[in-house]
Amino acid sequence: MKKLVVLVVIVVGLIGYLGWTWDGTSPSITWKSSPVIGKKAKIDVDVTDTGRGLRSVQVSIRQGKDEKAVLTREYPKLSWPWQKGQGGDRFTIAAEDLLKTAALKQGDFEILVKAVDQANLLAFDNTTEAKTNLRYDSRPPQLAVLSQQHYIRQGGCEAILYRISPDAKASGVLVGQNSFVGYPVPGGPADSRICVFALSYDQSVDTPMFIWAEDQAGNRAQINFWKKVFPTAFRKRDMPITDTFMQAVVPEILAHTDEVTEKPTLIESYLEINRKLRKSNNDQISALGRASAPQRLWSKPFIQLTNSQVEAVFADRRTYFYNGKQVDQQTHLGFDLATSAQNPVESANDGTVVYADYLGIYGNCVIVDHGLGLQSLYGHLSSIEVDKGQKVTAGQTLGRTGQTGLAGGDHLHF
Ligand SMILES: [Zn+2]
Incomplete structure (x- = not known):
């Protein structure tokens, strides 16, 4: 009878202890990325586990039928129920790495993450799988100058007309460090832009000037244009x-x-x-x-x-x-x-x-x-x-x- 009481106490105690330390929650996965990524883009993946910690994380990408592994991370296996492992990790995946390791091509792709936490009783673990659709676009927008002659006086301004491709999100003229915004041409075609820009009184006549355009993925195009710059003798x-x-x-x-x-x-x-x-x-x-x-x-x-x-x-x-x-x-x-x-x-x-x-x-x-x-x-x-x-x-x-x-x-x- 005494032995039975002791056994019951041990069993109840063990169940209670396991219930208290049992990890029933799956890891969670969150992303930080622009929906369209360019060559310089980075994707941040945060993986966290509020229970006993992470056991492994796998990242892969799928483009068409091909699935390619990008990275695998293993964390030390825990032996005892009272031990706790790593609660979270961040992976920064650069588009440049995806080009090298997974032969990423222009177009849509899927990024998949599989996270597994530490097993309970060496067998019962929790797995989370997450995926998201992104697009890789490293081609800069197209630019073409429409106006022909641009005469710019030091300390004066000039206007330029140009055309952009529909993927351009912002454009304008860059004069040295000064950036000027281009606007849709009043009454003009949807792809035409006008930019009023200035050569500051304190910039030299050989200051570089370009038309620029940038798309959603951060790809940037820059082109030159015909210009004649006149110095000003300031008083x-x-x-x-x-x-x-x-x-x-x-x-x-x-x-x-x-x-x-x-x-x-x-x-x-x-x-x-x-x-x-x-x-x-x-x-x-x-x-x-x-x-x-x-x-x-x-x-x-x-x-x-x-x-x-x-x-x-x-x-x-x-x-x-x-x-x-x-x-x-x-x-x-x-x-x-x-x-x-x-x-x-x-x-x-x-x-x-x-x-x-x-x-x-x-x-x-x-x-x-x-x-x-x-x-x-x-x-x-x-x-x-x-x-x-x-x-x-x-x-x-x-x-x-x-x-x-x-x-x-x-x-x-x-
Ligand atoms: Zn004054």
């Missing part, structure tokens, strides 16, 4: 900075901005505005440009503010002097147009107002988006008479000229 201007001028502009700008804080002296605050705030404002303007409408919103030639005198031109190289000493150098990115004070400011063309607020060195500022990456900016305004989001037509009053921001007198910074 140099000396800008004396006086205490009277700084007293007029610095407190106003500081009151309107969080990016720069007041420094111990007026000249230090001024230099912080002229360097740091100028850079930050220009970055903000560039970001607005990248969000331009994908349609042409303008219909007529661009107009210069009526009866205005050009006082400063685009990319004037300005050297700043304080008490006879050189303190800074900056480039003036616009035209200064002088009229009578508080003159109405006209929109240079049709478009949508994308900015109507104070903008650092530009003071009260309006930016009009004309679509296809083209925008116009109106700075130093004494008043703004339009709202963000409002549609405007060429010649429509946006506000009045003034001297808000970094301005020594009433003028329009265009």
Whole structure:
């Protein structure tokens, strides 16, 4: 009787222990991959097992009738029920490896993963099999130039027309490090694109320029186009900075901005505005440009503010002097147009107002988006008479000229 009780206790204890350590869950498999992969693509496969851990993982691909092994991983076999193995693993499969080990060809293929966990009582294991359909495409999109002659001035812009194959997801023009987006040609065939691009004032005339196109798999095509580039002799201007001028502009700008804080002296605050705030404002303007409408919103030639005198031109190289000493150098990115004070400011063309607020060195500022990456900016305004989001037509009053921001007198910074 005593022996039977002991045996029952042992059996119950063993069953209880096995139930407690028993791994009844199958491994789980997850993927991270683009549905179409190119030559440089990588597929991430995550295999996890919440029970006793992984015993083996096998990856293979099937294309047509052929199934080829890609990798096999074995984990040390566990001997005792209280032991725990590896709970998870990640496999990064490069398309380049699939080309070598499994002779991957262009087109659809299936990737299969089989994961087995550690066996209970050396016999009872759990298996998970998963598969997914992917496509291999390493061919870059097709590109062809449609427009013939492209004349580009340093610090100026040009437009180009080209054609792309339907697989291209994005395209444009690359000028050195600067990438410009191409948009569908208004009223043109579905495969035609227009790109307005610029050679920056600070890029050399021999900066490489290409049309580019990229597909879903990340395959990229790049072609050259006929162009003639002209250097520009940018003007140099000396800008004396006086205490009277700084007293007029610095407190106003500081009151309107969080990016720069007041420094111990007026000249230090001024230099912080002229360097740091100028850079930050220009970055903000560039970001607005990248969000331009994908349609042409303008219909007529661009107009210069009526009866205005050009006082400063685009990319004037300005050297700043304080008490006879050189303190800074900056480039003036616009035209200064002088009229009578508080003159109405006209929109240079049709478009949508994308900015109507104070903008650092530009003071009260309006930016009009004309679509296809083209925008116009109106700075130093004494008043703004339009709202963000409002549609405007060429010649429509946006506000009045003034001297808000970094301005020594009433003028329009265009
Ligand atoms: Zn200006």
